[in-house]
Amino acid sequence: MVRFGRALPKICRIRSASNLNLLILIFIVIVCLICINKTLVEKKSQNISDLTSTILTAAKGGSFLDYIAIESPDDHLWQTNCGGNINIINKRVLLLKNGIISGYFLNAKQTGEVDVENVIGQAEKDEFVTVEKEFIRVPCEDVTFPKLDVKSGYIHLIESIDVTGPDNYYGTTFHRSSEQFVIIIERKDYANVYWTMVELYNAFLTVRMFLRDPKQTCVFLLDVHPKGKLDEIWEMVFGNVVKVKDIKNHEWNFKNLVFGIDRYSGPITTELESLPFISEFQQTIYHANGIITPTKKPCSLGKQYLNITLILRHDYVAHARNPTGKIKRKLANEGEIISHIKSAIPSTKLTAVQLEDLSMKNQVELIYHTDIMIGVHGAGLGHVTLMRPDTGLIELFPTSYFLFRNRHFEDLAGWVGVHYYSWYNRDIFFSDLELMYVSPKTIEQLIKEMAARICSSGSRS
Structure with missing residues (x-):
């Protein structure tokens, strides 16, 4: 499911008639880029490798x-x-x-x-x-x-x-x-x-x-x-x-x-x-960490805690060619989001974490026990591969990704049976590739809708 939202609650709009032509031109360019991207995606899907x-x-x-x-x-x-x-x-x-x-x-x-x-x-x-x-x-x-x-x-x-x-x-x-x-x-x-x-x-x-x-x-x-x-x-x-x-x-x-x-x-x-063999692949990693699949339990947002994991993106040195450790696509208001979710949805256990701070064993354990994972588009969402079926992933995108949609984690979620929502910032007048503001109420609504979806799909794993 694709959602759209604003990057900032207070952004001045360009409303003057003198900019009407510019807006029309931007719209035409966006439509053309979307069509080109669709064609490339279709061509790629047909170009199945010899292997x-x-x-x-x-x-x-x-x-x-x-x-x-x-x-x-x-x-x-x-x-x-x-x-x-x-x-x-x-x-x-x-x-x-x-x-x-x-x-x-x-x-x-x-x-x-x-x-x-x-x-x-x-x-x-x-x-x-x-x-x-x-x-x-x-x-x-x-x-x-x-x-x-x-x-x-x-x-x-x-x-x-x-x-x-x-x-x-x-x-x-x-x-x-x-x-x-x-x-x-x-x-x-x-x-x-x-x-x-x-x-x-x-x-x-x-x-x-x-x-x-x-x-x-x-x-x-x-x-x-x-x-x-x-x-x-x-x-x-x-x-x-x-x-x-x-x-x-x-x-x-x-x-x-x-x-x-x-x-x-x-x-x-x-x-x-x-x-x-994707299920066998998952089980191999679970067993290596002593994780035994539990019996299924009833799921209800109001009666039972859901484990929510918010993936944070902070600067850190990972490669020799990036000595400052500077990364893009970070939440500008992560503290506000964390406080709001804990207050607005007390029937959840929220874990906000930068995965690089955890050992691989602890990462696997955290992701396995996660019911809903939320994060801005980034490599860490690749952990969806280790999520249990009938859990949920909410992926947040900056504006530019709407033009060239990235389906890496949506596809992975589908392959492992994880429900998927995406949210796109639609404010084209705000460059949010480095810092992205997402309304806490938007996150709250996405969590509630995802919780209802995973609970209605059957028993909780």
């Missing part, structure tokens, strides 16, 4: 997508090279067997896991590794390296693969070995909740695609970003997480290695109607 096509093609029976059917090399999508040691599925997924990862062919200016304050000004390229030929080696009957016709965001890593004849190949017994299923991931961002959830889910999906258990999977993170609290969530999902400092100048034997679904090729960014 998504693999998912749909491999789906077999059932009312829910079950595309872990690419287990068999007999499938027509499956191409095999080097006696089964190199496998390409629909030109998108690359599976290697019985090989070696050699950290001696990996180059990195940092080892990662340093505080961001210690690398202020660091270039973004220095947070990624480069690899040379022979970084990955697999045995092959034909020592002529086969042409790998594969489309992937990891092609710069895939090009490092080399082969050696079976007679000359040996797996090192005096270095490290992984009996687990290995997946290679290169995180593009380490401090953005939304993109972390996308990459984490894609990795989870890659593992389930091969009928593997994430808890019996070893993830190799080939990046050297500074330390971040979101690092913890990778260890919640996967059994073993290996970082560059543990790879460089070491050799690892592997039995099965796959390059994960890259950021832009997965179901979230290609807008599938449903997300395979």
Whole structure:
């Protein structure tokens, strides 16, 4: 549901006739921009990636997508090279067997896991590794390296693969070995909740695609970003997480290695109607934090407390290229909103929090127990991925977002069964990208309407 509101209660309107033409021109421009955006969105929805096509093609029976059917090399999508040691599925997924990862062919200016304050000004390229030929080696009957016709965001890593004849190949017994299923991931961002959830889910999906258990999977993170609290969530999902400092100048034997679904090729960014294994993905994170799904209880705003979480956005240093920590889209009157909600709706428990102040474990626990989450559009709303079904998300937008609607969190909410409202500031004469005023009464009304909606939809989780 889309709502509109004013940014400030007292904004002078331009009413003079001399500005009528200007207003008409602005209206025409807005209409044109909306039409252009709609066309681009429709084009994107039709441009489903080849990987998504693999998912749909491999789906077999059932009312829910079950595309872990690419287990068999007999499938027509499956191409095999080097006696089964190199496998390409629909030109998108690359599976290697019985090989070696050699950290001696990996180059990195940092080892990662340093505080961001210690690398202020660091270039973004220095947070990624480069690899040379022979970084990955697999045995092959034909020592002529086969042409790998594969489309992937990891092609710069895939090009490092080399082969050696079976007679000359040996797996090192005096270095490290992984009996687990290995997946290679290169995180593009380490401090953005939304993109972390996308990459984490894609990795989870890659593992389930091969009928593997994430808890019996070893993830190799080939990046050297500074330390971040979101690092913890990778260890919640996967059994073993290996970082560059543990790879460089070491050799690892592997039995099965796959390059994960890259950021832009997965179901979230290609807008599938449903997300395979999303409930299992949620449960994996819940269980890692000792959360047991409770029995459902009756829901009533007047008789039972609802847990309301207001996500705050404050300046903080997250990236080396933003030394001041300045961020946009902050509530100008958060204190006023907090006081009003506590007074106007006493039958709620309101938690106003900047998520960066909490450990990842505490973030997961807070979001799981949240009935209604409210926040200005920002990456932190990516936590909707971990909300229970039949809860609610209220997203607040500055004026400019009405022209180019961002559906990231609306789509996520739909996929996990969370009710969604959006509110847009419609005052085009007030630039509110940095600070946005929202009337406390508007927030109160949105909460009451959302509470009525989630309570009428059934029992409270």
